[in-house]
Amino acid sequence: MQEREELPCCASYDSAVISDLPLHPQLLRAADELGFTEPTAVQAEAIPAALTGRDLIVCSKTGSGKTAAFLLPTLNLMLDHDAPKSGTRVLILLPTRELALQTRRTFDAMARYTQIKCGLIMGGEAFNHQAATLRKNPEVIIATPGRLVEHIEKGTPDFRDLEVLVLDEADRMLDMGFAIDMETIARACRSQRQTLLFSATLSHKGMPGITRMLRDPESITIDEHRQGHDSITQQVVLADDVKHKEKLVIALLAKEQAPRSMVFCNTRKGCQALGAALKVQKLRVDFIHGELSQSERKQVMNRFRSGQIGILVATDVAARGLDIEGITLVINFNVAQSGDDHVHRIGRTGRAGQVGKAITLVSSNEWNQMSSIERYLKLRFEHRKVPGLQASYRGPVKLKKSGKAAGSKKTKARRSQKKTAQPKKSGGEIGYKPLKR
Numbered sequence: 001m002q003e004r005e006e007l008p009c010c011a012s013y014d015s016a017v018i019s020d021l022p023l024h025p026q027l028l029r030a031a032d033e034l035g036f037t038e039p040t041a042v043q044a045e046a047i048p049a050a051l052t053g054r055d056l057i058v059c060s061k062t063g064s065g066k067t068a069a070f071l072l073p074t075l076n077l078m079l080d081h082d083a084p085k086s087g088t089r090v091l092i093l094l095p096t097r098e099l100a101l102q103t104r105r106t107f108d109a110m111a112r113y114t115q116i117k118c119g120l121i122m123g124g125e126a127f128n129h130q131a132a133t134l135r136k137n138p139e140v141i142i143a144t145p146g147r148l149v150e151h152i153e154k155g156t157p158d159f160r161d162l163e164v165l166v167l168d169e170a171d172r173m174l175d176m177g178f179a180i181d182m183e184t185i186a187r188a189c190r191s192q193r194q195t196l197l198f199s200a201t202l203s204h205k206g207m208p209g210i211t212r213m214l215r216d217p218e219s220i221t222i223d224e225h226r227q228g229h230d231s232i233t234q235q236v237v238l239a240d241d242v243k244h245k246e247k248l249v250i251a252l253l254a255k256e257q258a259p260r261s262m263v264f265c266n267t268r269k270g271c272q273a274l275g276a277a278l279k280v281q282k283l284r285v286d287f288i289h290g291e292l293s294q295s296e297r298k299q300v301m302n303r304f305r306s307g308q309i310g311i312l313v314a315t316d317v318a319a320r321g322l323d324i325e326g327i328t329l330v331i332n333f334n335v336a337q338s339g340d341d342h343v344h345r346i347g348r349t350g351r352a353g354q355v356g357k358a359i360t361l362v363s364s365n366e367w368n369q370m371s372s373i374e375r376y377l378k379l380r381f382e383h384r385k386v387p388g389l390q391a392s393y394r395g396p397v398k399l400k401k402s403g404k405a406a407g408s409k410k411t412k413a414r415r416s417q418k419k420t421a422q423p424k425k426s427g428g429e430i431g432y433k434p435l436k437r
Contacts, residue, residue: 093185237359239362265314375402
């Protein structure tokens with residue numbers, strides 16, 4: 001089932017088409033009209049398992065269709081068991097505002113032939129308006145952790161009737177420091193509930209604390225999050241400095257002629273500077289980072305989705321979970337700060353069986369980090385040269401077996417310090433301690 005938004009255990013269940021899944025006719029009708037014909041691997045595994053009412057821990061890579069894997073069975077539950085006088089029945093927790101908005105759109109599309117409505121609770125929106133929404137006890141609430149905890153502290157939400165708690169992108173919520181908030185939210189929910197945890201990786205050090213929220217969960221692992229990117233060509237282009245990288249980005253965008261591209265930077269300042277540099281070239285570009293207001297972020301994402309802009313420069317705030325059709329090129333202006341971050345960046349392309357390309361610009365001080373990511377992914381990136389823009393930096397003179405540069409600057413600096421750090425003959429300087437003989 002290949003989805004436009006992010007649409008797993010019954011190991012013996014083998015569904016070739018969406019209509020084979022035991023779902024309500026109203027949901028199948030919506031899925032058919034949306035063009036969802038075949039379930040992805042994670043959907044074929046998780047949907048039948050979730051329909052049994054059992055807690056699930058589902059590990060599957062980004063872009064595999066996890067959103068539909070929890071939305072369809074929870075909607076099916078509410079259609080099969082009407083509860084008109086209950087409070088909120090389903091709570092879906094997500095790490096970022098953008099992912100919450102995307103999930104809301106997917107929910108609306110799938111629930112179009114039902115009377116089920118949802119409320120959206122996230123930062124950047126009017127608190128009082130959200131409080132009024134919560135007092136109406138919508139059947140489904142889609143929320144980000146920080147803002148929802150604020151409402152819980154005010155005593156506004158009523159989760160005494162909650163039937164399903166969904167923790168989507170759980171590893172990302174842990175990365176963002178939401179572990180305590182997630183526990184606070186879980187304690188506010190009815191204890192006799194179904195909990196569905198979805199994550200790209202289960203190796204996060206904080207994951208054991210979160211999985212204790214579940215009761216005898218069934219685990220479903222479709223693939224390792226670092227694997228399964230065969231549809232993405234990964235390349236490296238060596239660079240000298242920031243200005244050189246800007247020229248490379250402009251040349252690569254012109255060469256690839258991708259209808260929709262994303263360029264990732266590590267910092268807000270770098271994101272803004274690159275966005276401005278590309279605008280000077282008369283490119284249809286905008287940028288997004290965590291310090292933009294919610295209305296600004298929403299406007300930029302809507303323009304990108306609609307095709308008004310073809311290039312989005314972003315920090316990692318946009319790397320998780322977002323599913324935007326037609327992204328065929330990802331450029332890493334800076335090497336990602338971790339292997340996980342790299343995986344989620346490149347996961348914006350090559351989604352749902354499509355092909356894509358990811359190009360990482362690497363300067364001398366980023367070589368070792370790039371090498372660490374290669375080891376993490378257990379592959380070597382293809383090296384590429386841009387005609388007329390070849391870097392003076394040609395890579396390390398000598399490599400270790402690991403692929404890192406031999407004799408790094410840090411190592412040389414430490415050796416130099418050892419040579420020069422000889423004891424002085426007098427103790428005249430403050431803090432000097434003579435060596436013991």
